[in-house]
Amino acid sequence: MARTPLLSRRDWLRLSAAGVVGTSLSGWFDALAAGAADDPRRKRALILLWMPGGPSQTDTFDLKPGHANGGPFKEIATSAPGVKISEHFPKLAKFGDRMAVVRSMSTREGDHSRATFHLRTGYLPQGPIQYPSLGSLVAKELGDDDSALPPAVSIASYSAFSPGAYGPGFLGPKYAPLMVGEATLAQAMGQGQGAYDQALKVRDLETPKEVPPAHADARIDLLKDMETEFLRHHPDVSPQSHLAAYDRAVRLMRTSASKAFALEEEKAELRDRYGRNLFGQGCLLARRLVERGVPFVEVSLTGVQGGGLGWDTHADNFNNIQKLCEVLDPAWATLLDDLKTRGLLDTTLVVWMGEFGRTPKINNNKGRDHFPNAWSTVLAGGGIKGGQVVGKTSADGMTVEDRPVTVPDFIATVCSALGIDPTKQNQSNVGRPIRIADAGAKPIKEVLA
């Protein structure tokens, strides 16, 4: 069936001049399969495994066996000599050779909201500047304007604590992540994790059944006429943004791009391996999206069934962490394995992080509290020289003893691994250009492949 795009080529050019949409024209036809692994033009992609609440480094990637701060978990060897991690990552341990564990994150914010903003944008919240999230920055650098899929997708996010840290900020709506399966408060608190299949669909993608296809098309044409007229008399950002969103929405509806969300196409055995839960299936969706050329996908592990407040383990730390790891380990390991099998691991960077770590000292509720001074993150896959540990904390875990890594350093490392220049500047909403990573950022050279 012939379809006319909502925006003509001239419209797109005009809007692109206004900075609302990209420079190239695609219409509603499928983009070429630019996502194929062997395509030499394939750009890199980032999958962020976001651990809201702040995961305990002492019980995951920087264990302190034998010390009073250590807790009950044991350390196990990985496929890389010298790289040891928690016993609750048995599957992940096989990918030690692809992982760089950063044990010397040294940040300053211990408040969820501010720290989340800091880690996810690279900047502390500051007055009126609307910093874009890392996902939107990557979307802008690596996104393909011809794609019917949006350049950034956020899966199972719970953005309430720091809404600004999930948005495109001054980069504008074009780079806003498509939110899929947003976690409800109940889910973030460890309930209702079962309904993942429905949650991981893009909502309202189908035209209502009572509207015949011919009418659905005719409606778009009517709308187009009406919009053209209004825009002529109101050449402002808002109607342009409205139009751009509709154009993208229609493209998503009318092309096979939305097949990316059809998890039922996957073999049951593979789906089982990822884990039949929101996070596991979210990781599978992340692979399907990256495979189709989406440059940024994040999956949040907000909570697990019966797992209290997720990673914010002020009480009953060890039971909760173990439950979280039982979901995290198979999902993460299967993701790396699946990417590798499909030849995508060399071009896909997988980052694991939260907004801070947790106190090495165990509190009176068998919990650990917020701790930004010395904590861990993990980089794996594309652009990363695996099989190593970066930095070192003291025997009690309280201080960084070697190679402190700041937030800007970390952001710069992620960018460099993706082939993005971290010193590149974007025009901000306050009239001055702002670097992707804050001035003074030094990428961790030794982890870059």
Add this chain to the structure above:
Amino acid sequence: MNRPWLPLAGLLCLAVAPPLGRADNKPLPAVTPEVLAKRIDELIAAPWRERGVTATPLADDAEFLRRVFLDLGGRIPRVQEVREFLDDASSDKRRKVVDKLLESPYYVNHFTNVWRALMLPQTNNALGPPLAPQLEAWLKKRVRENAPYDRLVREVLTVSVRRQAMMSAGEPSPAVFYQANENKPENLASATSRLFLGVKLECAQCHNHPFAKWTKQQFWEYAAFFQPTAEREARVPGTEKTVQARFLDGSEPKKKSADSARETLADWVTSSENPYFARAAANRLWAHFFGLGLVEPIDEESDDNKPSHPELLDELSRQLALHSFDLRYLMKAIAYSNTYQLSSNSETTPLDAHLFARMSLKGLSPEQLYDSIAQATGFREPPTPDQRFMPFAPAGPRAEFLTRFANLSDKRTEYQTSILQALALMNGRFVADATSLERSETLAAVVDAPFLDSAGRVEALYLAALGRRPRADEKERLVKYVERGGPSGDAKKALADVFWALLNTSEFVLNH
């Protein structure tokens, strides 16, 4: 760093320098809203002459009516309200409609939502709703009785937080404001200074910023008023220093007062001597109507970010204080002004919005959008469980819609539609029902009305959705479409298509 579009700042400063040689430059005594409206127009127009700016003409009746309904009543007008207004020949009909709206229940609902969104920005997301109903119930009472603004703020600042224990009983109270700020002095300091004084302090919470006015010491001195203990002091984090509670203008509270620290603070905040209080309120109200403040960002007035029209801001604040902080008085004056009634139509590139020579487009709040769709389509919300008693009850269509359309940006003049929002408006259940021949009251009435021809039906849909009659070219095109019956030869379905398209336009989702 404070002023957006820095390159323009220089020009703008020149442009807004107070006109020289004015004879009547002295402040006005307490004046009627009509007189203040004229003064607004004079002060806004002065820089236009210097810059050779031509303002847009006044909005026509339909454009004005839709705008004023959205701004004061939070929803678009009904078909009947539009027809009556357009056919009314009296010369003071615009003022009459402003006055009528300010007395209507729609005003009460809308400003309850507006203040709730300001006081609990957390309720724009999933965390807040359990807290919101109690605050809303309190706001509704106060807005309905037109409580003077200083009294409203005093009540927020002095409410006993022990009353939070009664939250489950759902008693109307502003106490949840403290709960939403986790009862932390630093959070309350940021929130109250921003809301009630137009001062953004939070950057000073952690460090002195080289360009900012406020110091870390001042931040913690102000925060000390919110200490739950009687000490009236706070320790500056990361130091051994303890500071005493002190007002932001540097003055020291009188010691040995029997009042609580927050009562002492409320006296200072709401005093007509306070240099920030009336000013912040006037600027916020201005921004409500124009999408951007006379100081913009509205909570960041500083030497680097001066008001675009200093004399006007002074006058509005003074008149507000002279009128015992009656917010409706100031709203009347603004809504009566020609400045507010300028058209948003402009074929040329928009002028600097800070000149107010053309009405800016504003995004709708989620509530405005929902209530307007409901209004246009005749939808009635089925009763939903009271969230005060069932905070995790399944959300009704309204709650679900509001979550989807929550807008995290405070830049109302640069409203941005997301893909998910576009999909919800195109295919979502709410709009689908609203444009269904079986389920939409408005559509059913228009389709079945025996006295209407196709042109009459198209016009009725325009009035319902956009609050105006279609232009000749629009009417011609759409009548042809309807009479042809769209792609299936079914005139009723074709009318549903037209209604759907109207509800999905920028013209519908924006306030212009």
